Amino acid sequence: MNQFEGSERYYLNPELKEIVNIAIAMEKPLLLTGEAGTGKTQLAYEVSRTLGFTMEEARCKSTFKGEELCYVYDTVLRLNDSRFGSGETGRDVNNIWDYLRFGPIGRAFLSDDRRVLLLDEIDKTDSDTQDNLLDVLEDGSFIIREINHKVSARQKPVIIITSNAKRELSDPFLRRCFCHYIPFPPPEEMMQIVRLHYPEIPEEFLEASLTSFYRLRGQGYEKPPATAELLDWVGSMWKSGKQSPGAGKETAHIGTLLKRTQDILKFKGLRRESRF
Amino acid sequence: MIGFIYQLRDAGIPISAQYILEFYRALKGGLAPDMDRLFLLARLIFVKRVEHYDLFEQVFGAFFLGADPAQSVARWEELLAGKPFQEWLRQEIESGRLSSKELQEFDTEELLAKFWETVLAQKEAHHGGRKWVGTGGSSPFGHSGAGGGGIRVYGRGLHGTAQKVIEKRGFVDYSDKATLTATNLGQVLTSLRSLRPTGPEAELDVDETIAKTARNAGEIEFIFRRELRNRLRLVVLLDNGGYSMMPYVSLVKTVFNKIRGLFRDVNTYYFHNCIYGTVYRDIQRTQPLKWETFLGESKSTRLILIGDADMAPAELMAAFGSIEFYNNERRPGWEWLKELRHAFPASVWLNPIPRERWEWHSPTITQIGRLFHMEDLTLAGIKNAVEHLNVQGSAFDKVMG
Numbered sequence: 001m002n003q004f005e006g007s008e009r010y011y012l013n014p015e016l017k018e019i020v021n022i023a024i025a026m027e028k029p030l031l032l033t034g035e036a037g038t039g040k041t042q043l044a045y046e047v048s049r050t051l052g053f054t055m056e057e058a059r060c061k062s063t064f065k066g067e068e069l070c071y072v073y074d075t076v077l078r079l080n081d082s083r084f085g086s087g088e089t090g091r092d093v094n095n096i097w098d099y100l101r102f103g104p105i106g107r108a109f110l111s112d113d114r115r116v117l118l119l120d121e122i123d124k125t126d127s128d129t130q131d132n133l134l135d136v137l138e139d140g141s142f143i144i145r146e147i148n149h150k151v152s153a154r155q156k157p158v159i160i161i162t163s164n165a166k167r168e169l170s171d172p173f174l175r176r177c178f179c180h181y182i183p184f185p186p187p188e189e190m191m192q193i194v195r196l197h198y199p200e201i202p203e204e205f206l207e208a209s210l211t212s213f214y215r216l217r218g219q220g221y222e223k224p225p226a227t228a229e230l231l232d233w234v235g236s237m238w239k240s241g242k243q244s245p246g247a248g249k250e251t252a253h254i255g256t257l258l259k260r261t262q263d264i265l266k267f268k269g270l271r272r273e274s275r276f
Numbered sequence: 277m278i279g280f281i282y283q284l285r286d287a288g289i290p291i292s293a294q295y296i297l298e299f300y301r302a303l304k305g306g307l308a309p310d311m312d313r314l315f316l317l318a319r320l321i322f323v324k325r326v327e328h329y330d331l332f333e334q335v336f337g338a339f340f341l342g343a344d345p346a347q348s349v350a351r352w353e354e355l356l357a358g359k360p361f362q363e364w365l366r367q368e369i370e371s372g373r374l375s376s377k378e379l380q381e382f383d384t385e386e387l388l389a390k391f392w393e394t395v396l397a398q399k400e401a402h403h404g405g406r407k408w409v410g411t412g413g414s415s416p417f418g419h420s421g422a423g424g425g426g427i428r429v430y431g432r433g434l435h436g437t438a439q440k441v442i443e444k445r446g447f448v449d450y451s452d453k454a455t456l457t458a459t460n461l462g463q464v465l466t467s468l469r470s471l472r473p474t475g476p477e478a479e480l481d482v483d484e485t486i487a488k489t490a491r492n493a494g495e496i497e498f499i500f501r502r503e504l505r506n507r508l509r510l511v512v513l514l515d516n517g518g519y520s521m522m523p524y525v526s527l528v529k530t531v532f533n534k535i536r537g538l539f540r541d542v543n544t545y546y547f548h549n550c551i552y553g554t555v556y557r558d559i560q561r562t563q564p565l566k567w568e569t570f571l572g573e574s575k576s577t578r579l580i581l582i583g584d585a586d587m588a589p590a591e592l593m594a595a596f597g598s599i600e601f602y603n604n605e606r607r608p609g610w611e612w613l614k615e616l617r618h619a620f621p622a623s624v625w626l627n628p629i630p631r632e633r634w635e636w637h638s639p640t641i642t643q644i645g646r647l648f649h650m651e652d653l654t655l656a657g658i659k660n661a662v663e664h665l666n667v668q669g670s671a672f673d674k675v676m677g
Contacts, residue, residue, distance in 0.1 A: 019320060
């Protein structure tokens with residue numbers, strides 16, 4: 001059986017490791033939710049790297065209907081060819097397969113080797129889109145509507161789905177997944193994560209930074225700083241030769257931690273007028 | 277184990293039969309060799325929403341670790357090493373019901389059989405099986421033998437995850453009944469939708485294109501349509517006066533600000549207690565809006581009323597019922613509300629008073645609840661409200677365009 005282990009570049013929470021392995025063994029899609037910057041997408045890359053599976057990646061947009069992730073039927077091209085001829089391209093107007101292009105899901109299903117399929121930020125899509133993908137999750141198949149042809153996965157890919165929970169996902173969709181909420185890493189774990197990226201930074205500096213960081217997080221900002229921000233912050237302070245991260249209003253490089261105007265105003269002690 | 281699943285269900289976690297099959301398939305596959313993995317596995321299979329994590333942990337704790345849900349959980353190693361469990365185990369072995377060899381080599385088939393027995397035994401022996409470990413019944417917990425099908429009761433688990441996690445109760449915030457915060461509210465509200473054709477005509481209409489092209493004798497003519505996009509128009513009516521709303525100000529404020537922040541096309545009007553033909557543009561209620569203008573909104577506009585619907589019955593039902601001194605409106609509030617309901621087919625009333633108190637809080641709540649779909653201001657309530665609006669409104673989106 002394929003077992004997923006962490007790698008030297010990526011700190012893998014032992015619980016998460018178990019979960020990934022359970023999902024792989026049960027051949028179920030794994031839906032990871034949690035704050036931005038908790039390493040959800042990164043996890044898919046790590047799975048693909050350590051298991052040696054090729055990665056198929058679909059970054060979701062709100063305009064997606066779901067089908068284009070499986071295949072795209074190029075009507076315009078076919079119409080054009082039928083009117084003006086396909087010339088030297090080798091396409092046959094009478095053969096619809098020449099006008100079908102496969103998206104990441106299609107490629108993962110049609111490949112002979114097992115792949116990792118990442119559906120990134122599924123919550124950006126509408127619930128209709130999610131419903132269109134049910135078959136894909138359920139039994140690894142989709143239907144090419146135009147010719148009513150069912151494409152089934154030759155090798156069920158390891159499906160990893162991420163969601164920032166900006167929006168609720170539809171119930172039928174959730175039912176077909178294993179869902180795991182990644183909590184924000186506690187300080188000890190965070191220490192290890194930062195260490196992986198900046199092994200050269202001294203202990204005291206890190207500890208001071210983490211203390212300020214978790215204090216900031218606790219202050220109820222609209223967009224609380226997450227792991228990615230912390231790494232940027234620590235990195236920028238270290239590179240600019242700061243001796244300490246500073247505290248309170250003196251915190252250095254605050255712009256790397258807080259991104260919203262409102263949050264920065266709040267940090268500086270200015271409040272927007274309440275709108276109520 | 278079925279007992280455990282039923283407890284999850286009773287606790288309010290939706291369980292489908294498919295989960296149960298999956299669960300057994302996983303157990304058969306030896307995916308739960310110890311308590312921690314069992315915890316993770318069960319959570320993965322049965323719990324789909326983070327709101328239910330806390331419930332799940334409590335049920336798991338109560339069922340497998342013998343914890344009283346009200347108290348903090350005792351360390352499970354201690355529990356398993358403790359007297360009741362060991363005594364039961366000894367009894368089982370001594371009485372020959374469970375041979376030590378069996379204990380070593382418990383395989384999955386037997387395990388499953390034991391599960392069923394457990395359920396039956398528990399049904400009679402102890403009140404639906406609150407305490408699973410150590411109070412009789414037959415436990416499937418053997419030592420995980422070479423086959424790996426059993427669940428380890430001796431020795432340590434993987435990382436003590438289950439225990440640690442349950443003790444912490446880190447997910448209390450996400451429970452369905454939790455008070456609302458800006459974040460969890462945002463998640464729910466963004467699912468409000470109103471799909472209407474908008475934007476540039478950029479979507480190819482294949483059928484039309486082919487029809488047109490055929491009519492053109494093969495000269496291609498592309499027909500494009502406008503895409504369906506979410507263009508929600510929302511009207512919020514806010515009860516902002518009276519002492520009855522006072523306790524809920526901060527709650528309503530959170531919800532209201534979030535609504536304003538999330539949607540571009542929101543109009544807000546104010547009223548006091550009940551509506552008598554006028555709503556106001558400003559908080560002080562000095563700039564009235566003409567009733568006809570207000571009702572002239574498109575039928576696809578969603579209406580959210582926020583108020584406690586708590587008033588004297590006379591305010592609602594009697595002519596000249598308004599408590600506002602200068603209001604001499606003859607028609608009772610009830611009639612106005614009916615008109616309002618009719619003008620906004622997709623409407624919902626959000627009541628800050630918790631649902632279980634509606635009935636005895638005020639008769640007018642029940643009364644208005646018959647007219648408007650009413651939900652309370654909990655996460656679950658707002659979820660229902662959003663769903664209601666989506667369903668009611670979708671019929672009008674297409675017509676209005």
